[in-house]
Amino acid sequence: MTSHTTSVLDPRPVLAADMEGLRARHPDAFRTNGRGRLKAAAFVGAILAMAVFALWALDFNPQRMWAGLSRLGLFFSLLFPPDAHGRLPAFAQALGETLAIAFLGTLTAAVVAFPFAFLAAKNVIPNIFVHFSLRRVFDVSRSVDTLIWALMWINVVGLGPFAGALAIACADFGAFGKLFSEAIEATDRKASEGVTASGGSALHRVRFALVPQVLPVIASQVLYFFESNTRSATIIGIVGAGGIGAYLTELIRTLEMQQVSVIILMILATVAAIDFVSSRLRFAIIGRKAPTA
Amino acid sequence: MSATVPHLPPAQAQALAAAYDAATAKSRLRGLGVAVVIGALVLLAGWFAEVRPAALKNIGHFTDYLAKTIPTISAETPRADIVAWYWDLKTWARLLGETLLMAYLGTLLGAVGGFILCFLASANLVRSRTVLFVTRRYLEFCRTVPDIVFALIFVFAFGLGPIPGVLAIAIHTTGALGKLFAEVVENIDMKPVEGLAASGASWMQRVRFGVVPQVLSNFASYGLLRFEINVRGAGVLGFVGAGGIGQEFLTAIRNFYYTDVSAMLLMIIATVIIIDLATEHVRHRLLFGGQHP
Known part of the structure; x- marks a missing residue:
């Protein structure tokens, strides 16, 4: 697609000369x-x-x-040059904590949201009341920011990464519930009808018709959320819920910018690595092409 | 619906069951492998995140806390009680409005930035590997560093208030939208672009008349989705002094003004849900032309 604007065959001068004619012929x-x-x-x-x-x-x-x-x-x-001032091991440990928070939070949210998503799907429980109220529970859970959930959980389990993991689990529970139940509602009805026709119960229908259809979609969504949660887990330390955020906040507040840039570089590298692994996994799960929705 | 399915003779059924087992043995083994890996990761992450299930016995704190935030509204004077609960409604409404404006302006600026950069990050429009690499890494940096971290730094530079918040949202949004936009651009139909190139259009003209008309509705949809996310995010930017309702909310939590917490939280949740529903409606219309899929 290189542009040959100065080619000998450039038709534009000829066409431009006859602009009026062109206008008349192609109104x-x-x-x-x-x-x-x-x-x-x-x-x-x-x-x-x-x-x-x-x-x-x-x-x-x-x-x-x-x-x-x-x-x-x-x-x-x-920010330049990056210099950890010998605190690299501490940073690495905090980053590991961050990853652990993201992993546990995402997994817990997915495991808890999984059964609720079936209850909230119209084609599993055709009860408008159950559907509506569960959807609203999901809405409330995901409209409260992770940091606010973290503040609440700190009251229960004290400062530290455990509160962070619980906060991410709470915020993602709603998002997963919504996404999973939408995926379940979008399944092909033929499989469910087949199971029913051969005498399967409602549970059989879920197990053999719905779960195999939605599992790849769900797995890829969970991985995608894990990617984005590694980003949000880096800040959860701002309110004291563990991970690298505590260092980051403290160092920015004291203007230790060289150490800040080390931490940012570490986060960038980690997130890039996680992105790489998880997008490979997602492609493998869902087939060659990534969903654009 | 009481039709029963006749049972197969045992010999035939056994043969079928054996064939089924043989067919699923491999995928079962793989499932087991995945389960073992996830289990090991959970243990590792649990150790890193200092998970202490025993701490959950304090769950009472959580429910107590929630119970304390419920205002006393007596049947005799419900109006006066609600007015007393929302005693500072004027300030909160103003701060919530500020939060929305921050999200709006940040999303708009970020969308403009993402729009300009996305074409330079699309492999089907740009040949130069250097330009692609630099643009993509820049976008990656913008979206990997969480907006609240930018906000922390900007608060130092610009002072307390909504300005650092808006800029933080704008930069983070540039990164997030730039990537999504570029993915849309890379999936377009190249025929119009080739047609324009063949008739001598410059790079800008190809983008303007060949690419933009194809991608605009998708861009708008992603922009709205981001706005929704940013409204949620702007609510907590005040935790670091970057404007909006977050500061007031954090003060209420830290000083145990229980009913203020619930009053503000309800306002935030309601706003987020309303914006969610509104943007979802518009997005559906943008993507499916008014008909539900």
């Missing part, structure tokens, strides 16, 4: 869609107006931005 190609354009312009205008209002309401002003940017430049220069 459709030159027609402007006035109404469509007006609608698009109004839409973009509304978005921009809202943005301007937000800028004003949130007190953005050029001087503050400028001063901030120059200070930011200073911080970025402090």
Whole structure:
């Protein structure tokens, strides 16, 4: 797809000379869609107006931005060169803790959400009340941020990574419940009907018709969430729920930027490694092509 | 529905059962292997995350805590009690509005950034390996570092308030959306682009007339999804002083203002659920043209 704009066969000068003729012969190609354009312009205008209002309401002003940017430049220069000051083992241990939090949290959420997702699927329990109330439970569980769940769990199990794992489990329970039950509802009915036709009970239907269809989808979603949870588990230490976040917060607050950059590099490397492994696994589970939805 | 299925003669049934066992033996063995690996990882992660199931006996703290946040609303004066519960509604509503504006502006700026960068990260539009590599690594950096970490740094540079929050959301969103956008662009139909290239269009013109019309609805859908995520995220940015309702919420939790916690939490949950439902509705219309799939 290299562009040969200066080719000898360039037809454009010839065509351009006959623009009027072209216009007359192909009126459709030159027609402007006035109404469509007006609608698009109004839409973009509304978005921009809202943005301007937000800028004003949130007190953005050029001087503050400028001063901030120059200070930011200073911080970025402090990031280099990365230097752990001999605390690498401590960081590595905290990163391991972070991974453990993400893994346990995701797994717990998936295991707990799995049975509830079947209860919330319309084609398993055709009871609108059960469906509606479970969906709302999922909504509440996932609309509370992981950090807020962490604050609550710290009250129960004390400071430390265990609270973090529980917080991730709670936040993801709702997300998994919703996604799993949608996957179950999207299954092909033929398999269920086949099991019923050969005398299977409702449980047989779930076990032999639904589970085999949804398991690959569910497994790939769980892996995907594990990837994103390794990212969110890096910050859960901000409220004291374990992992590398505690170091990160403390070092940023004391402006030890060289150590901060070491931690960020470690996180980047770990997340990239996890992404690589888990996307390979996801491809293997679901077939060659990744789902785009 | 009381039709019974006639049973097979035992010899035939046994043969069938044996064939079934033989056919599933391999996948059962693999399932067992996966279970063993996951079990080992759970033990390892449990040790790392200091899981102490005994601590869960304090679950009473959790329920006690929840119970304490329930305000006393008597049957005689329900109105006055609710007014007393939401005694600072004005401030909370303003902060919640600020949170929404932060999410809006951050998502918009991030979407613009992601839009500009996604074409440079798509292998079907850019030949230069260097450009691809640099853009992709930059996007990876932006989305791997959690927004709250950016917020911590920006609070130092720009001072307390919503500005660091907006910028943090914008940078994180650039990374997240840039990657998703690039995946959409890499899956387009290349024929229009080739047609434009054949008629001598420049790179910009190819992107404008060949790529953008194909991807815009998907981009909008991903942008809305991100907005929903950012509303949730903006709620906790205040934990580090980056504006929104988070600061007030953290103060309420730390100082044990129980009913304030529940009042604000309910407001946050309601807002998130409303935004969820609204964006889901719009997304469906964008992707399926108004019809449900």
